[in-house]
Amino acid sequence: MSRAQCGSRSSFDTRDRLTDRLFLDLRRGEVSSRTDVLERIVRLYLPLCSTMARRYDGKGIELDDLVQVARYGLLKAIERYEPGLGRSFAAYAVPTISGELKRHFRDRAWVVRPPRRIQELRTEVTATRAELEQRLGRSATEHEIAEALDLAADDLQELALAMSCFRPTSIDAAIAGDGLAESAATLPYEDGGFEFVEDHACLSRELAKLDARSRRLLALRYGDELTQREIAALLGMTQMQVSRALARILLGLRTAFAIEDHDRSA
CATH class of the missing domain: 1.20.120.1810 (Four Helix Bundle (Hemerythrin (Met), subunit A))
Known part of the structure; x- marks a missing residue:
């Protein structure tokens, strides 16, 4: 000693x-x-x-x-x-x-808790690995550990996957080989804009059928967000004329959309 x-x-x-x-x-x-x-x-x-x-x-x-x-x-x-x-x-x-x-x-x-069987298996594998390495004087292989515990290779693979439950990889981590991209960029996500694609296409088609004056009225009211009084002063119209023109244009667009919906559902 x-x-x-x-x-x-x-x-x-x-x-x-x-x-x-x-x-x-x-x-x-x-x-x-x-x-x-x-x-x-x-x-x-x-x-x-x-x-x-x-x-x-x-x-x-x-x-x-x-x-x-x-x-x-x-x-x-x-x-x-x-x-x-x-x-x-x-x-x-x-x-x-x-x-x-x-x-x-x-x-x-466990950040993500695996089945208790996997938790208990991890403890057994850790103890067996230490025992084998002390006896062999080197790192124990997965095959040697599986043989000592009478386990199938699939069990060890499942355990290896479960180990990430302790500290999962951050979605902000850079992807290997590309320091600019992050893991989050590869994850699927739902884009709410897709549900409006058909509506946008239909609207664009109907707007193309309008005359220049009608398109300008819509642009001033809904693009520039001017009031009917401001539009009337800008175009030399009365407020009543602007109101009736906008109502007529919107009615035509709603009718076109209703016909489009009916044709799609037929």
Whole structure:
């Protein structure tokens, strides 16, 4: 054992002995000192929480959130721990904190939640991969992992696809090979303008049949949004003449559209 390992082991033993004394004080202490004792225990194991949280960093959840989850697991371990049962508090706290972190991933980390079978398979594959790589001294192949778990290749492919549920690709990401285009540009979308294509074609056809004066009246009223009084002053007409002319033009267009609709439905 190296000097560093001996020093580390010695510091752990010191921490365990101090923890045992604090839990003893917690059991027989007065209520007024309980908070202080609990705080001392928590402070002793905050580094452990940070270390365990970092094991899960980079998997779709912010490290600060993971640290908070680990600390919550620590509080649960303190609440449930029974001193004198043959296990140190650290040995009891580690699986409790780990379980809380895994539970948090199971319940919160999936942006798109896959079936529970896939979630459980991911855990099995992760553990088996680590075991194989330690035994083989190299990266394990998908075939070796599938053989060890008696899985079909399709199961591993489905799991690989499900891994994107942790952190899906942003639609704002640039498409490979084209730094200007974004993934969003390839997504289908519904263009509401298509439903008016036939109406626009029919309207253009009917407007072409109007005389220049009628087209100008429509342009001034509905393009430039002038009032009938303003149009009358501009064209040297009375407001009544403008009103009657516009009514006659619109009636003709409505009639043309009605005939078009009837022919299409026939």
